[in-house]
Amino acid sequence: MNTVTPAEAAAAILRGNVRAAARLMRLLDDRQPGATETLRLLYPHTGRAQVIGITGNPGSGKSTLTSRLIAFYRAEGKKVGVLAIDPSSPFSGGAILGDRIRMMEHAGDPGVFIRSLATRGALGGLSRSTTDLVHVMDAMGCDVVLIETVGVGQDEIDIVRTAHTTVVVLVPGLGDDIQAIKAGILEIADIFVVNKADIDGADRTIGDLRGLQMLMTEMPQWLPPIVRAVAARNEGIAELATKIQEHTAHLAENGGHTERERARVTFVLTQLARDATSRSVEAWLRGDEAGRTLVDAVVARTCDPYAAAQTAMSHTIVRQVAAL
């Protein structure tokens, strides 16, 4: 059935063939072995796309903001890839619409390639897929790749590390400010957007952010600017795009781009290795007689988890390397 070779698939994607790219993404979802081979062929042709992460709490309006940014870049004639990370169900893999609806307005545009990604409860599976999908979008000729993530969990933070520029979207008075602020956003943001800036409390949120920036122990080379926006009315989008360009220029001037690439690659390689370990160990514990016996022993407290993990690791090392 699968008559397309990895070389043929890669060539089609490099010509910008959307159908070939979508097909590879499906194969990646299903962890088909040929998919990695295609990715390996694409990899030398990646590195041109500008990768922008957009993150914020549910209700911050970042989907609307993303949608407006898409329109902005399209008006500049750029080809845009969008990865919408949907934390949806870790168990069923099912998603209850939402972002998809909001992005529908770009559905007919051949210059916009949108991919929605559900977390699947695979240990670390999400971040790996994200990187792979960015590579595919990059290889197919997207000038800009927007990664939209919900929330500020560790997984979202991990994803954001793979972007060149990270935009954190806040909204006045959503829940406890203290909660939003302590969630590590100060360190991951390259740019803040205070969205829905027409509602009460916007000035206070901006003031709070400025105050926190003043408290930072060392003044960074790049002090994240704070952009006021009302995405629903298309206000602040051009300014945001300008700040993104300024950040890109800043990275290029200070060698920050290469530094981020090194950090990104270190992160990606670590992820690939740890995912291979996760998958192999979990499969062994669930599917192998010896693995199940080991789990029973830990449940019965006759073996401790640390010794058991060593046993599991030793039994699966060959599979781990093969799983990569």
Next chain:
Amino acid sequence: MNTVTPAEAAAAILRGNVRAAARLMRLLDDRQPGATETLRLLYPHTGRAQVIGITGNPGSGKSTLTSRLIAFYRAEGKKVGVLAIDPSSPFSGGAILGDRIRMMEHAGDPGVFIRSLATRGALGGLSRSTTDLVHVMDAMGCDVVLIETVGVGQDEIDIVRTAHTTVVVLVPGLGDDIQAIKAGILEIADIFVVNKADIDGADRTIGDLRGLQMLMTEMPQWLPPIVRAVAARNEGIAELATKIQEHTAHLAENGGHTERERARVTFVLTQLARDATSRSVEAWLRGDEAGRTLVDAVVARTCDPYAAAQTAMSHTIVRQVAAL
């Protein structure tokens, strides 16, 4: 300086010595090798504590709810351990108060042991520590361990998998309902709490939840009950405690307890293995000459990440097993 042997530390913790427990937790934070040895000695004595996960978005009032539950269990004479997971800064490890302030009211009570845990950006580090800390609290004699997590990211979901009963706290009208609902909470909840039920929209939130439960493809053995609460006024807390007991009884009757223990152990062993891989591979990529050269090659696109990850894995296998 460290004159306490693992055996002495374990014995003190098993006698309920709070200072010894706190010391072990600090050693675990710093990844001191002796700490794992102590954990191994404690492990045969664990398995008695009832582990309850409490999760919900920022602003849902789950810290207040947790505080009320502590008071409830204390009134029953139970010893309570609390793990407050603070996603704070992945980079600085710093936290800006918050939950700590809210839980201060229990600070003087020797029957309550509260530990606040910041994520540190370590790959998968959080979930591992959580399990270790639950073991310590269990071994020191806590009857109940409450794990409070912020948000609904993958990491939070992973943590929740280690609990016997998971309570999901919702609040009427916080952000988009559709956003809150798609975030996978339907599958992880054993019990829903609609908190701040005195404000507008509580009935609608409850109705939405019931509607979603009706849509489930298979009716579960345990249909998660929905508890109405106003934690700030201590309303609904006794009912929540009753539902938690009912869920515990349900698990015991249906063999669900052992099933969860098996799932928990499988998860924990997988985590331990994958963390060992992460740490070893990352350290090699950053600290070893060959590792850094490999990263440079991937950045330069002369080597692809999949081949590079295999190389990194092969070079670090001995360290990975040793890192456990």
